[in-house]
Amino acid sequence: MPLLVAFAGATSGTWTVEHHRNICGPPLPEVSHVSVIEGAAASGSDDGAAWVLRGVTSHERYMTRGERETLVLRQETLARPSSTCAALIAITKSDAWWDLAQDERRQILEARSRHIAIGLEHLPAIARRLHHGRDLSEAFDFLTWFEFAPEDGGSFDDVTERLRATEEWTYVEREVDLRLTR
Amino acid sequence: MPLLVAFAGATSGTWTVEHHRNICGPPLPEVSHVSVIEGAAASGSDDGAAWVLRGVTSHERYMTRGERETLVLRQETLARPSSTCAALIAITKSDAWWDLAQDERRQILEARSRHIAIGLEHLPAIARRLHHGRDLSEAFDFLTWFEFAPEDGGSFDDVTERLRATEEWTYVEREVDLRLTR
Numbered sequence: 401m402p403l404l405v406a407f408a409g410a411t412s413g414t415w416t417v418e419h420h421r422n423i424c425g426p427p428l429p430e431v432s433h434v435s436v437i438e439g440a441a442a443s444g445s446d447d448g449a450a451w452v453l454r455g456v457t458s459h460e461r462y463m464t465r466g467e468r469e470t471l472v473l474r475q476e477t478l479a480r481p482s483s484t485c486a487a488l489i490a491i492t493k494s495d496a497w498w499d500l501a502q503d504e505r506r507q508i509l510e511a512r513s514r515h516i517a518i519g520l521e522h523l524p525a526i527a528r529r530l531h532h533g534r535d536l537s538e539a540f541d542f543l544t545w546f547e548f549a550p551e552d553g554g555s556f557d558d559v560t561e562r563l564r565a566t567e568e569w570t571y572v573e574r575e576v577d578l579r580l581t582r
Numbered sequence: 583m584p585l586l587v588a589f590a591g592a593t594s595g596t597w598t599v600e601h602h603r604n605i606c607g608p609p610l611p612e613v614s615h616v617s618v619i620e621g622a623a624a625s626g627s628d629d630g631a632a633w634v635l636r637g638v639t640s641h642e643r644y645m646t647r648g649e650r651e652t653l654v655l656r657q658e659t660l661a662r663p664s665s666t667c668a669a670l671i672a673i674t675k676s677d678a679w680w681d682l683a684q685d686e687r688r689q690i691l692e693a694r695s696r697h698i699a700i701g702l703e704h705l706p707a708i709a710r711r712l713h714h715g716r717d718l719s720e721a722f723d724f725l726t727w728f729e730f731a732p733e734d735g736g737s738f739d740d741v742t743e744r745l746r747a748t749e750e751w752t753y754v755e756r757e758v759d760l761r762l763t764r
Binding site for chain 2: 402404456458459460461462463465467468498500501502503504532534536537
């Protein structure tokens with residue numbers, strides 16, 4: 401079932417913000433901490449937070465059966481004890497992206513940008529969960545949460561830089577990149 | 583942009599319910615009228631309604647560029663003066679459906695069930711708008727609203743009966759079919 405998740409930026413919280421980069425589009429105000437709230441509590445009040453970003457985990461929109469079988473074999477879960485580092489990448493894509501048909505989006509995302517393949521290369525070091533915000537009328541279309549050990553930070557930087565150089569990323573009109581530790 | 587839409591069943595409203603069929607799964611209580619509420623007002627209070635079903639219009643999940651070009655040429659808009667008949671088909675698909683990968687769902691929906699092609703055959707007589715409820719934690723995954731003239735009621739019955747006989751429909755575990763007039 402889809403799971404509603406809220407990322408709350410405030411003066412206290414589970415995760416400490418180490419770096420905050422407003423990469424493009426309207427900036428998100430800087431905060432010192434972020435908390436991750438799941439399920440019914442995620443739709444609660446925003447009191448006390450500088451901002452709350454929401455998204456819902458959902459079925460996969462592009463992955464084929466073969467790609468998913470590879471993913472399931474390699475991927476790790478969130479909340480591993482060794483994962484003391486996290487990243488929250490919030491992005492919004494342009495109207496031009498959303499006006500594309502399904503086959504055109506898949507063509508750009510994977511056939512030409514290798515988004516799924518690049519992500520698979522960095523498993524199992526990087527655990528990942530994608531949250532969809534667009535259908536909830538959220539400011540960000542996607543919130544992707546990553547967890548990894550400190551020694552895998554370089555691998556994570558590599559994947560983000562490669563994705564930002566793809567054709568797919570020419571459709572990204574707002575992006576914020578938060579790096580966190582706990 | 584996605585548009586939030588609420589369908590409110592009550593003792594008064596724009597549309598009068600002519601037939602109510604609980605086809606499978608938990609029944610929806612019968613009401614005499616349904617109103618269609620769009621945008622910000624759609625997230626308002628449910629006071630006075632027997633039930634409120636919500637969904638959001640969104641980007642297309644399966645249609646190719648070629649199919650969409652055919653659709654755009656043929657489809658008509660809602661609220662035509664001649665469209666005094668409407669239907670609301672609310673469905674929920676099983677976990678087995680949502681566990682399929684994107685290519686498997688497309689294969690069943692179109693290659694084997696011809697869902698898009700069957701729909702296209704009935705244009706422009708039947709105007710249609712699809713609303714997604716699953717990511718909003720709604721009881722129904724999909725709410726499809728149709729509008730047509732009285733003389734096209736037979737054509738609409740034909741399309742629904744053909745779709746219900748497809749492989750895709752074996753994944754439908756809850757379905758309610760309301761027919762309305764204004």
